[in-house]
Amino acid sequence: MVSPQLTEQAHITIQLCIDLANSYFAKDLPVPTLNYKLRGKTAGKAYMHLNEVRLNPVLFNENTHAFLDQVIPHEVAHLVTYQVFGRVKPHGPEWQAVMSKVFQVTPETTHRFSIASVQGKTFEYQCACQKHQISIRRHNRITRGQAVYRCQSCHQEIRFTGKQLT
Numbered sequence: 001m002v003s004p005q006l007t008e009q010a011h012i013t014i015q016l017c018i019d020l021a022n023s024y025f026a027k028d029l030p031v032p033t034l035n036y037k038l039r040g041k042t043a044g045k046a047y048m049h050l051n052e053v054r055l056n057p058v059l060f061n062e063n064t065h066a067f068l069d070q071v072i073p074h075e076v077a078h079l080v081t082y083q084v085f086g087r088v089k090p091h092g093p094e095w096q097a098v099m100s101k102v103f104q105v106t107p108e109t110t111h112r113f114s115i116a117s118v119q120g121k122t123f124e125y126q127c128a129c130q131k132h133q134i135s136i137r138r139h140n141r142i143t144r145g146q147a148v149y150r151c152q153s154c155h156q157e158i159r160f161t162g163k164q165l166t
Contacts, residue, residue: 017072017077018030018032019082021098025102026138027084032051032076034053038054038056039056039118040056043071044072054076055075062117066111070105077105081094087152122163122165124165125149125159127156129151139160
């Protein structure tokens with residue numbers, strides 16, 4: 001659960017980003033809606049057709065300043081880019097320009113937060129060169145015969161060691 005104070009700060013950050021974009025592009029872009037329906041390891045996500053920003057509430061509570069300074073502008077930049085330029089590469093030059101020139105934020109594509117609190121069960125797999133931690137979703141796909149995963153280094157199929165890690 002995200003506190004009302006943090007929710008208010010998130011709304012203020014979104015509004016600030018939209019105000020900057022409206023001024024820069026001489027547009028009247030709509031303010032996106034905000035919700036906290038995002039789970040797992042992802043910090044935030046923009047839904048273009050809904051004009052919506054979804055945030056991971058656990059990671060937001062653990063990394064408040066980074067969310068306000070980086071994650072929320074990152075997601076709003078996706079919405080602004082879509083509304084101004086149409087369908088383009090997600091982290092392409094248009095998005096990077098919105099981040100750096102409009103929002104004055106370094107355009108980074110991924111977060112570096114600890115995901116220990118949001119990481120689900122993992123399973124140990126092995127190939128010829130190393131051990132791999134596989135999510136329960138991928139483990140279940142392998143078990144049901146719906147997927148085969150290979151190591152990116154040695155290209156050998158990874159095999160379950162019989163060990164559940166978390």
